[in-house]
Amino acid sequence: MNFEYTPEHEAFRKAFRSWLAATLPADLRVDDPVDDRVASNREMFERRVAWQKAMHKAGWVGIAWPKEYGGRGASIIERVIWDEEYAAARAPVLPGMGLNLVGPTIIHWGTDAQKAEYLPRILNADEIWAQGFSEPGAGSDLASLNTRAEDKGDHFLVNGQKVWTSGAQYADSIILLVRTDPNAAKHNGIGR
Ligand SMILES: Cc1cc2nc3c(=O)[nH]c(=O)nc-3n(C[C@H](O)[C@H](O)[C@H](O)COP(=O)(O)OP(=O)(O)OC[C@H]3O[C@@H](n4cnc5c(N)ncnc54)[C@H](O)[C@@H]3O)c2cc1C
Known part of the structure:
Protein backbone atom coordinates (compact mmCIF):
# COMPACT_ATOMS: atom_id res chain seq x y z
CA MET A 1 0.00 0.00 0.00
CA ASN A 2 1.29 3.46 -0.88
CA PHE A 3 0.99 5.95 2.01
CA GLU A 4 2.50 8.87 0.11
CA TYR A 5 0.41 11.93 -0.63
CA THR A 6 -0.41 12.63 -4.25
CA PRO A 7 0.62 15.94 -5.88
CA GLU A 8 -3.04 17.02 -5.56
CA HIS A 9 -2.95 16.32 -1.81
CA GLU A 10 0.29 18.30 -1.45
CA ALA A 11 -1.26 21.19 -3.38
CA PHE A 12 -4.29 21.11 -1.09
CA ARG A 13 -1.99 21.16 1.96
CA LYS A 14 0.07 24.02 0.58
CA ALA A 15 -3.02 26.08 -0.22
CA PHE A 16 -4.52 25.66 3.26
CA ARG A 17 -1.17 26.21 5.02
CA SER A 18 -0.55 29.42 3.07
CA TRP A 19 -4.05 30.70 3.69
CA LEU A 20 -3.77 30.06 7.43
CA ALA A 21 -0.33 31.70 7.61
CA ALA A 22 -1.63 34.78 5.82
CA THR A 23 -5.01 35.06 7.56
CA LEU A 24 -5.03 33.67 11.10
CA PRO A 25 -4.54 36.53 13.60
CA ALA A 26 -1.62 35.85 15.97
CA ASP A 27 -3.69 36.41 19.10
CA LEU A 28 -6.33 33.88 18.01
CA ARG A 29 -3.72 31.12 18.00
CA VAL A 30 -3.91 28.76 20.94
CA ASP A 31 -1.44 26.46 22.64
CA ASP A 32 -4.20 24.05 23.60
CA PRO A 33 -6.86 23.74 20.88
CA VAL A 34 -9.55 23.16 23.50
CA ASP A 35 -8.43 25.99 25.74
CA ASP A 36 -11.18 27.69 27.70
CA ARG A 37 -10.47 31.32 26.91
CA VAL A 38 -13.84 31.33 25.20
CA ALA A 39 -15.84 30.01 28.16
CA SER A 40 -15.66 33.21 30.18
CA ASN A 41 -14.86 35.70 27.47
CA ARG A 42 -17.64 36.85 25.17
CA GLU A 43 -15.30 38.95 23.08
CA MET A 44 -13.09 35.91 22.35
CA PHE A 45 -16.17 33.93 21.39
CA GLU A 46 -17.26 36.68 18.97
CA ARG A 47 -13.78 36.73 17.45
CA ARG A 48 -13.99 33.00 16.81
CA VAL A 49 -17.37 33.54 15.16
CA ALA A 50 -15.76 36.18 12.93
CA TRP A 51 -12.89 33.76 12.25
CA GLN A 52 -15.33 31.07 11.10
CA LYS A 53 -17.05 33.57 8.79
CA ALA A 54 -13.66 34.44 7.23
CA MET A 55 -12.88 30.74 6.82
CA HIS A 56 -16.26 30.06 5.28
CA LYS A 57 -15.89 32.93 2.81
CA ALA A 58 -12.61 31.36 1.66
CA GLY A 59 -14.16 27.89 1.39
CA TRP A 60 -12.36 26.26 4.32
CA VAL A 61 -15.35 25.43 6.53
CA GLY A 62 -17.33 22.18 6.39
CA ILE A 63 -15.06 20.81 3.69
CA ALA A 64 -16.37 17.27 4.22
CA TRP A 65 -19.96 18.36 3.56
CA PRO A 66 -21.32 17.56 0.10
CA LYS A 67 -20.90 20.35 -2.46
CA GLU A 68 -24.66 20.73 -2.85
CA TYR A 69 -24.86 21.80 0.81
CA GLY A 70 -21.99 24.28 0.72
CA GLY A 71 -19.06 21.96 1.42
CA ARG A 72 -16.30 20.67 -0.85
CA GLY A 73 -17.08 16.97 -0.70
CA ALA A 74 -13.54 16.56 0.63
CA SER A 75 -11.98 13.11 0.76
CA ILE A 76 -10.90 11.50 4.01
CA ILE A 77 -7.25 12.28 3.17
CA GLU A 78 -8.08 15.96 2.59
CA ARG A 79 -9.88 16.02 5.94
CA VAL A 80 -6.79 14.56 7.63
CA ILE A 81 -4.60 17.18 5.93
CA TRP A 82 -7.02 19.92 6.98
CA ASP A 83 -6.81 18.70 10.62
CA GLU A 84 -3.00 18.47 10.52
CA GLU A 85 -2.60 21.97 9.15
CA TYR A 86 -5.24 23.52 11.40
CA ALA A 87 -3.59 22.02 14.51
CA ALA A 88 -0.07 22.89 13.31
CA ALA A 89 -1.16 26.53 12.86
CA ARG A 90 -2.57 26.43 16.44
CA ALA A 91 -5.87 27.68 15.07
CA PRO A 92 -8.81 27.82 17.51
CA VAL A 93 -11.71 25.40 17.85
CA LEU A 94 -14.66 26.71 15.85
CA PRO A 95 -17.64 27.68 18.01
CA GLY A 96 -20.58 25.39 18.71
CA MET A 97 -21.66 21.91 17.72
CA GLY A 98 -23.10 22.88 14.34
CA LEU A 99 -20.38 21.84 11.92
CA ASN A 100 -19.59 18.39 13.26
CA LEU A 101 -22.88 17.28 14.80
CA VAL A 102 -25.99 19.22 13.83
CA GLY A 103 -25.15 19.89 10.18
CA PRO A 104 -24.26 16.28 9.30
CA THR A 105 -27.39 15.10 11.17
CA ILE A 106 -29.59 17.45 9.13
CA ILE A 107 -27.82 16.48 5.91
CA HIS A 108 -28.60 12.83 6.64
CA TRP A 109 -32.06 13.04 8.20
CA GLY A 110 -33.42 16.54 7.60
CA THR A 111 -36.12 17.69 5.24
CA ASP A 112 -35.30 19.93 2.27
CA ALA A 113 -36.80 22.87 4.19
CA GLN A 114 -34.57 22.15 7.23
CA LYS A 115 -31.50 21.86 5.01
CA ALA A 116 -32.25 25.20 3.35
CA GLU A 117 -32.92 26.92 6.67
CA TYR A 118 -30.13 25.60 8.87
CA LEU A 119 -27.12 24.49 6.81
CA PRO A 120 -26.03 27.90 5.44
CA ARG A 121 -26.44 29.43 8.90
CA ILE A 122 -24.28 26.72 10.46
CA LEU A 123 -21.52 27.09 7.87
CA ASN A 124 -21.40 30.86 8.33
CA ALA A 125 -21.69 30.74 12.15
CA ASP A 126 -24.90 32.75 11.98
CA GLU A 127 -26.53 30.23 14.32
CA ILE A 128 -24.54 28.66 17.16
C1 LIG B 1 -15.39 19.16 29.07
C2 LIG B 1 -16.67 18.39 28.81
C3 LIG B 1 -17.60 18.91 27.94
C4 LIG B 1 -18.78 18.21 27.68
N1 LIG B 1 -19.70 18.77 26.84
C5 LIG B 1 -20.87 18.16 26.67
C6 LIG B 1 -21.89 18.76 25.85
O1 LIG B 1 -21.71 19.83 25.28
N2 LIG B 1 -23.08 18.15 25.74
C7 LIG B 1 -23.33 16.94 26.34
O2 LIG B 1 -24.43 16.42 26.16
N3 LIG B 1 -22.40 16.33 27.11
C8 LIG B 1 -21.18 16.90 27.28
N4 LIG B 1 -20.21 16.32 28.08
C9 LIG B 1 -20.51 15.02 28.70
C10 LIG B 1 -19.67 13.89 28.13
O3 LIG B 1 -19.90 13.78 26.75
C11 LIG B 1 -19.98 12.55 28.80
O4 LIG B 1 -21.25 12.08 28.41
C12 LIG B 1 -20.00 12.61 30.26
O5 LIG B 1 -18.87 13.30 30.75
C13 LIG B 1 -19.99 11.18 30.80
O6 LIG B 1 -20.89 11.11 31.86
P1 LIG B 1 -20.46 11.16 33.40
O7 LIG B 1 -19.44 12.24 33.59
O8 LIG B 1 -21.75 11.23 34.17
O9 LIG B 1 -19.73 9.81 33.65
P2 LIG B 1 -20.37 8.33 33.77
O10 LIG B 1 -21.12 8.01 32.54
O11 LIG B 1 -21.10 8.22 35.08
O12 LIG B 1 -19.06 7.45 33.83
C14 LIG B 1 -18.26 7.44 35.03
C15 LIG B 1 -17.09 6.51 34.81
O13 LIG B 1 -17.54 5.17 34.52
C16 LIG B 1 -16.97 4.72 33.31
N5 LIG B 1 -17.97 3.91 32.57
C17 LIG B 1 -19.19 4.31 32.16
N6 LIG B 1 -19.84 3.29 31.55
C18 LIG B 1 -19.01 2.24 31.59
C19 LIG B 1 -19.11 0.90 31.11
N7 LIG B 1 -20.21 0.44 30.50
N8 LIG B 1 -18.04 0.08 31.31
C20 LIG B 1 -16.92 0.53 31.93
N9 LIG B 1 -16.78 1.78 32.40
C21 LIG B 1 -17.80 2.63 32.24
C22 LIG B 1 -16.61 5.98 32.53
O14 LIG B 1 -15.53 5.75 31.63
C23 LIG B 1 -16.18 6.92 33.65
O15 LIG B 1 -14.84 6.70 34.04
C24 LIG B 1 -19.03 16.97 28.32
C25 LIG B 1 -18.05 16.44 29.19
C26 LIG B 1 -16.91 17.13 29.44
C27 LIG B 1 -15.88 16.55 30.38
Whole structure:
Protein backbone atom coordinates (compact mmCIF):
# COMPACT_ATOMS: atom_id res chain seq x y z
CA MET A 1 0.00 0.00 0.00
CA ASN A 2 1.29 3.46 -0.88
CA PHE A 3 0.99 5.95 2.01
CA GLU A 4 2.50 8.87 0.11
CA TYR A 5 0.41 11.93 -0.63
CA THR A 6 -0.41 12.63 -4.25
CA PRO A 7 0.62 15.94 -5.88
CA GLU A 8 -3.04 17.02 -5.56
CA HIS A 9 -2.95 16.32 -1.81
CA GLU A 10 0.29 18.30 -1.45
CA ALA A 11 -1.26 21.19 -3.38
CA PHE A 12 -4.29 21.11 -1.09
CA ARG A 13 -1.99 21.16 1.96
CA LYS A 14 0.07 24.02 0.58
CA ALA A 15 -3.02 26.08 -0.22
CA PHE A 16 -4.52 25.66 3.26
CA ARG A 17 -1.17 26.21 5.02
CA SER A 18 -0.55 29.42 3.07
CA TRP A 19 -4.05 30.70 3.69
CA LEU A 20 -3.77 30.06 7.43
CA ALA A 21 -0.33 31.70 7.61
CA ALA A 22 -1.63 34.78 5.82
CA THR A 23 -5.01 35.06 7.56
CA LEU A 24 -5.03 33.67 11.10
CA PRO A 25 -4.54 36.53 13.60
CA ALA A 26 -1.62 35.85 15.97
CA ASP A 27 -3.69 36.41 19.10
CA LEU A 28 -6.33 33.88 18.01
CA ARG A 29 -3.72 31.12 18.00
CA VAL A 30 -3.91 28.76 20.94
CA ASP A 31 -1.44 26.46 22.64
CA ASP A 32 -4.20 24.05 23.60
CA PRO A 33 -6.86 23.74 20.88
CA VAL A 34 -9.55 23.16 23.50
CA ASP A 35 -8.43 25.99 25.74
CA ASP A 36 -11.18 27.69 27.70
CA ARG A 37 -10.47 31.32 26.91
CA VAL A 38 -13.84 31.33 25.20
CA ALA A 39 -15.84 30.01 28.16
CA SER A 40 -15.66 33.21 30.18
CA ASN A 41 -14.86 35.70 27.47
CA ARG A 42 -17.64 36.85 25.17
CA GLU A 43 -15.30 38.95 23.08
CA MET A 44 -13.09 35.91 22.35
CA PHE A 45 -16.17 33.93 21.39
CA GLU A 46 -17.26 36.68 18.97
CA ARG A 47 -13.78 36.73 17.45
CA ARG A 48 -13.99 33.00 16.81
CA VAL A 49 -17.37 33.54 15.16
CA ALA A 50 -15.76 36.18 12.93
CA TRP A 51 -12.89 33.76 12.25
CA GLN A 52 -15.33 31.07 11.10
CA LYS A 53 -17.05 33.57 8.79
CA ALA A 54 -13.66 34.44 7.23
CA MET A 55 -12.88 30.74 6.82
CA HIS A 56 -16.26 30.06 5.28
CA LYS A 57 -15.89 32.93 2.81
CA ALA A 58 -12.61 31.36 1.66
CA GLY A 59 -14.16 27.89 1.39
CA TRP A 60 -12.36 26.26 4.32
CA VAL A 61 -15.35 25.43 6.53
CA GLY A 62 -17.33 22.18 6.39
CA ILE A 63 -15.06 20.81 3.69
CA ALA A 64 -16.37 17.27 4.22
CA TRP A 65 -19.96 18.36 3.56
CA PRO A 66 -21.32 17.56 0.10
CA LYS A 67 -20.90 20.35 -2.46
CA GLU A 68 -24.66 20.73 -2.85
CA TYR A 69 -24.86 21.80 0.81
CA GLY A 70 -21.99 24.28 0.72
CA GLY A 71 -19.06 21.96 1.42
CA ARG A 72 -16.30 20.67 -0.85
CA GLY A 73 -17.08 16.97 -0.70
CA ALA A 74 -13.54 16.56 0.63
CA SER A 75 -11.98 13.11 0.76
CA ILE A 76 -10.90 11.50 4.01
CA ILE A 77 -7.25 12.28 3.17
CA GLU A 78 -8.08 15.96 2.59
CA ARG A 79 -9.88 16.02 5.94
CA VAL A 80 -6.79 14.56 7.63
CA ILE A 81 -4.60 17.18 5.93
CA TRP A 82 -7.02 19.92 6.98
CA ASP A 83 -6.81 18.70 10.62
CA GLU A 84 -3.00 18.47 10.52
CA GLU A 85 -2.60 21.97 9.15
CA TYR A 86 -5.24 23.52 11.40
CA ALA A 87 -3.59 22.02 14.51
CA ALA A 88 -0.07 22.89 13.31
CA ALA A 89 -1.16 26.53 12.86
CA ARG A 90 -2.57 26.43 16.44
CA ALA A 91 -5.87 27.68 15.07
CA PRO A 92 -8.81 27.82 17.51
CA VAL A 93 -11.71 25.40 17.85
CA LEU A 94 -14.66 26.71 15.85
CA PRO A 95 -17.64 27.68 18.01
CA GLY A 96 -20.58 25.39 18.71
CA MET A 97 -21.66 21.91 17.72
CA GLY A 98 -23.10 22.88 14.34
CA LEU A 99 -20.38 21.84 11.92
CA ASN A 100 -19.59 18.39 13.26
CA LEU A 101 -22.88 17.28 14.80
CA VAL A 102 -25.99 19.22 13.83
CA GLY A 103 -25.15 19.89 10.18
CA PRO A 104 -24.26 16.28 9.30
CA THR A 105 -27.39 15.10 11.17
CA ILE A 106 -29.59 17.45 9.13
CA ILE A 107 -27.82 16.48 5.91
CA HIS A 108 -28.60 12.83 6.64
CA TRP A 109 -32.06 13.04 8.20
CA GLY A 110 -33.42 16.54 7.60
CA THR A 111 -36.12 17.69 5.24
CA ASP A 112 -35.30 19.93 2.27
CA ALA A 113 -36.80 22.87 4.19
CA GLN A 114 -34.57 22.15 7.23
CA LYS A 115 -31.50 21.86 5.01
CA ALA A 116 -32.25 25.20 3.35
CA GLU A 117 -32.92 26.92 6.67
CA TYR A 118 -30.13 25.60 8.87
CA LEU A 119 -27.12 24.49 6.81
CA PRO A 120 -26.03 27.90 5.44
CA ARG A 121 -26.44 29.43 8.90
CA ILE A 122 -24.28 26.72 10.46
CA LEU A 123 -21.52 27.09 7.87
CA ASN A 124 -21.40 30.86 8.33
CA ALA A 125 -21.69 30.74 12.15
CA ASP A 126 -24.90 32.75 11.98
CA GLU A 127 -26.53 30.23 14.32
CA ILE A 128 -24.54 28.66 17.16
CA TRP A 129 -25.64 25.26 18.45
CA ALA A 130 -25.09 23.40 21.71
CA GLN A 131 -25.36 19.66 22.38
CA GLY A 132 -27.97 18.60 24.97
CA PHE A 133 -27.41 14.89 25.47
CA SER A 134 -26.00 14.42 29.02
CA GLU A 135 -28.21 14.51 32.11
CA PRO A 136 -27.47 14.16 35.84
CA GLY A 137 -28.33 10.45 35.61
CA ALA A 138 -27.33 9.86 32.00
CA GLY A 139 -23.69 10.31 30.94
CA SER A 140 -22.04 7.42 29.12
CA ASP A 141 -25.34 5.53 29.29
CA LEU A 142 -27.62 7.85 27.34
CA ALA A 143 -30.38 5.24 27.37
CA SER A 144 -30.96 6.36 30.99
CA LEU A 145 -32.06 9.83 29.95
CA ASN A 146 -35.32 11.14 31.40
CA THR A 147 -35.95 14.47 29.69
CA ARG A 148 -39.40 14.22 28.13
CA ALA A 149 -40.68 15.74 24.91
CA GLU A 150 -44.44 15.67 24.35
CA ASP A 151 -45.71 16.19 20.83
CA LYS A 152 -48.25 19.04 21.02
CA GLY A 153 -48.99 19.09 17.31
CA ASP A 154 -47.14 22.22 16.21
CA HIS A 155 -44.44 22.05 18.92
CA PHE A 156 -42.83 19.78 21.51
CA LEU A 157 -43.22 20.46 25.23
CA VAL A 158 -39.85 19.62 26.81
CA ASN A 159 -39.37 18.92 30.54
CA GLY A 160 -36.14 17.77 32.13
CA GLN A 161 -32.57 18.71 32.94
CA LYS A 162 -29.42 18.71 30.84
CA VAL A 163 -25.83 19.06 32.11
CA TRP A 164 -22.31 19.45 30.72
CA THR A 165 -23.69 21.66 27.93
CA SER A 166 -20.55 23.20 26.44
CA GLY A 167 -21.04 26.72 25.10
CA ALA A 168 -24.67 26.92 26.26
CA GLN A 169 -24.03 30.49 27.41
CA TYR A 170 -23.53 31.57 23.79
CA ALA A 171 -25.76 29.14 21.90
CA ASP A 172 -28.81 30.17 19.87
CA SER A 173 -30.12 26.62 19.54
CA ILE A 174 -29.62 23.18 21.05
CA ILE A 175 -29.88 19.68 19.66
CA LEU A 176 -31.59 17.60 22.36
CA LEU A 177 -31.87 13.91 23.01
CA VAL A 178 -35.28 13.48 24.64
CA ARG A 179 -37.64 10.68 25.55
CA THR A 180 -40.67 10.84 23.27
CA ASP A 181 -42.19 7.52 24.31
CA PRO A 182 -41.97 6.85 28.07
CA ASN A 183 -43.52 3.41 27.64
CA ALA A 184 -40.96 2.11 25.16
CA ALA A 185 -37.95 -0.01 26.19
CA LYS A 186 -35.02 1.98 27.62
CA HIS A 187 -33.02 2.01 24.38
CA ASN A 188 -36.03 2.98 22.28
CA GLY A 189 -38.44 5.90 22.55
CA ILE A 190 -35.70 8.54 22.20
CA GLY A 191 -35.90 11.29 19.61
CA ARG A 192 -34.04 14.41 18.60
C1 LIG B 1 -15.39 19.16 29.07
C2 LIG B 1 -16.67 18.39 28.81
C3 LIG B 1 -17.60 18.91 27.94
C4 LIG B 1 -18.78 18.21 27.68
N1 LIG B 1 -19.70 18.77 26.84
C5 LIG B 1 -20.87 18.16 26.67
C6 LIG B 1 -21.89 18.76 25.85
O1 LIG B 1 -21.71 19.83 25.28
N2 LIG B 1 -23.08 18.15 25.74
C7 LIG B 1 -23.33 16.94 26.34
O2 LIG B 1 -24.43 16.42 26.16
N3 LIG B 1 -22.40 16.33 27.11
C8 LIG B 1 -21.18 16.90 27.28
N4 LIG B 1 -20.21 16.32 28.08
C9 LIG B 1 -20.51 15.02 28.70
C10 LIG B 1 -19.67 13.89 28.13
O3 LIG B 1 -19.90 13.78 26.75
C11 LIG B 1 -19.98 12.55 28.80
O4 LIG B 1 -21.25 12.08 28.41
C12 LIG B 1 -20.00 12.61 30.26
O5 LIG B 1 -18.87 13.30 30.75
C13 LIG B 1 -19.99 11.18 30.80
O6 LIG B 1 -20.89 11.11 31.86
P1 LIG B 1 -20.46 11.16 33.40
O7 LIG B 1 -19.44 12.24 33.59
O8 LIG B 1 -21.75 11.23 34.17
O9 LIG B 1 -19.73 9.81 33.65
P2 LIG B 1 -20.37 8.33 33.77
O10 LIG B 1 -21.12 8.01 32.54
O11 LIG B 1 -21.10 8.22 35.08
O12 LIG B 1 -19.06 7.45 33.83
C14 LIG B 1 -18.26 7.44 35.03
C15 LIG B 1 -17.09 6.51 34.81
O13 LIG B 1 -17.54 5.17 34.52
C16 LIG B 1 -16.97 4.72 33.31
N5 LIG B 1 -17.97 3.91 32.57
C17 LIG B 1 -19.19 4.31 32.16
N6 LIG B 1 -19.84 3.29 31.55
C18 LIG B 1 -19.01 2.24 31.59
C19 LIG B 1 -19.11 0.90 31.11
N7 LIG B 1 -20.21 0.44 30.50
N8 LIG B 1 -18.04 0.08 31.31
C20 LIG B 1 -16.92 0.53 31.93
N9 LIG B 1 -16.78 1.78 32.40
C21 LIG B 1 -17.80 2.63 32.24
C22 LIG B 1 -16.61 5.98 32.53
O14 LIG B 1 -15.53 5.75 31.63
C23 LIG B 1 -16.18 6.92 33.65
O15 LIG B 1 -14.84 6.70 34.04
C24 LIG B 1 -19.03 16.97 28.32
C25 LIG B 1 -18.05 16.44 29.19
C26 LIG B 1 -16.91 17.13 29.44
C27 LIG B 1 -15.88 16.55 30.38
